[in-house]
Amino acid sequence: MSPGSTVQRIDVLRPLLGSVVQRTKWGGVVDGDLRGSGYFRVAERNGVFWLVDPDGGRFISKGVNTVRFDQERIGQTDRFPYAEACQAKYGSLQIWRTAAADRLASWAFNTVGCWSDELVASAGSRLLATTPVAELGASFRLHRRDQVFPDVFDPEFAAHIRASADQRCRHRRNDPGLLGTFIDNELYWSPDWRSSDELLTLFLNLPPRRPGRVAALTGLQARYRDFAQFNAVWRTPARSWQELDRIEHVAAPFVRLRPGVLNDALETKANLADPAREAFSADCDAFVAIVADRYFELCVSAIKAADPNHLVLGSRFGYQPPAGVIAAAGRHLDVISFNCYDFDPGPVIDAYAAGAKPCLITEFSFRGDDAGLPNTKGGGPRVATQTERAQAFEGYVVTALSKPNVVGYHWFEHADEPAEGRFDGEDSNFGTVTIEDHVYVELTKTMTRVNAEAERIHAAAVPAVI
Incomplete structure (x- = not known):
């Protein structure tokens, strides 16, 4: 999205301002047609998806990630400059929690996103929802350190997932403030910024007799009449x-x-020109779809067994995966979650709409080059000024809320990263506040105004024609 189109979208909000909206204690819009269940759930009205809060309010999850006192140490050191500043400013962790919670609520946010201090959610004058990450698949992958993606065919995977879900989810089963649980974060599904490897080749290259390798070889044998036909591809x-x-x-x-609107068109053209490439692509897509179906089936059933009361919010796709993965996600999840660091999220949202489930944007951000930070490492677009940063936020959110399948958006992140770089070297202006806890006034004023109108904008979304 160009800066010009971002500015044009600001006018969308102006006719909506001025009226008072009655809200529940969770921040949802009071709606006589909906009833509370005591927990967050999903609903569809006139072709538009919504979250419903525990008291029956129409709810859009408006969140901020990493709301925590000890956010972002410098590299591999023991220094947390944000915590140092907040200790001097507030004097204690609990006072900071209350101040942070009340400030988020004053900006019309209603959710503390991933990697946040969950005690912030109940520390202020208004309740905030929580969204923890269970890291089920990631914990098994780390258990088997030669795996880029967890071997879902390994019998130990299912047992590990059940035990981990019980340990990490059961204690939250009666918590009304839990919006839902993320299974994992940014697993590797297909070529993306990390590698050009296919999941199929990664499984083929597991050590001998590993279940995942056996499954990959068996699947290829089932797809080809004989070995010569396979090897021609x-x-x-x-x-x-x-x-x-x-x-x-x-x-x-x-x-x-990597998948995406433009790249998909280029891949289709290349496949039409080369039947062997087309066959290879089909092999990879078929395998990743099987992996995804098994992954989501096992993980969702394990979480639901430990906690039947709450939503399973997906695995926070780091980049748009193949269509078969989105289809599998739609079959098993309550909500499909993904990160999208573009100016215009529209095409990516439309791709996930194929899953026929509500979608939650779990990371997006814009970095301003006037903040005094290097901005050399970190996802998402850079803009020149904080004014452009605020405009980009508004354009992005209005675009997202105009889509009938979007039920929330979580900004990355609460405070800026250290200029020296955090554990992975990121050194960017992602924050709603500086590393000294000074508020970015222009950005947060825009966030407040847009967040307050989110339900109204989404109510006007036009359902997709199927």
């Missing part, structure tokens, strides 16, 4: 399925672009 040095099973590293015969 994959071009391996093997001469039989038995030899293929003994190869340490199976190289992908093609490198695909």
Whole structure:
């Protein structure tokens, strides 16, 4: 989205201002047609998805990530400059919690996002919802350190997920303030900014006799009449399925672009020009769809067994995955969650709409080059000024809320990163406040105004024509 189109979207809000909206204690809009269940749930009205808060209010989750006193240490040191500043300013963690909660509520936010201090949610004069990450798949992947993606075919995976979900989710089952649980964060599904590897080749290259490797080989044998037909596509040095099973590293015969509107069109064109590439793409897409279906089925059932009262909010896709993954997510999840660091989230939102479930944007942000930070590492667009940053926020959120499948948006993040860089080197102006806890006034004034109108904007969303 260009700066010009961002400014144009500001006018969308002006006719909506001026009237008082009655809200529940959770911040949802009081609606006589809805009833509270005591927990957050989802609803669809006239083709538009909503969250419903525990008291029956129409709810859009407006959140901020990493709301915590000890946000972002400098590199691998023991220094937390934000905590140092807040200790001097507030004198104690509890006083900071109350101040942070009341400030978020004053900006019309109603949710503390991922990696936040959950005690902030109940520390202020208004209740805020919480959204923890269970890290179920990630914890199994770390248990098997040679896995980029958890081996969902390993019998130990299902047992691990059940035990982890019970440990991490059961104690929250009666908490009305829990919006829902994220399964994981930014798992690797397909080529993205991290690598060009396919999930299929990653599984083919697991150690011998690993269940995931066996599943990948078995799936390929089922797709081809004989080995020669397979090898005409994959071009391996093997001469039989038995030899293929003994190869340490199976190289992908093609490198695909990461999914997305433009790249999908380029991939389609390339596949039409090369039947072998088309077959390879089909192999990869079929396998990742099977993996996704098993992953979401096992994880959702494990979380629901431990906590049947709350929503399962997905796995916070770091980048748009293949269509089969979105379809699997839609079959199993209550809400599909994803991060989107574009100026215009519209095309990405439309891609996830194929899952036919409500969607939650779990990270987005814009960095201002006038904040005095390097802004050399970190996701998302850079803009020149805080004015443009506020305009970009407004354009993004108005666009997102105009989509019938969007039920919330979470800003990344609460405070700026250290100029020296955090654990991964990020050094950017992502904050609603500086690292000294000074408020970005222009940004937060815009956030307050847009957040207050979020339900009204979303109510005017036009349902997709199927």
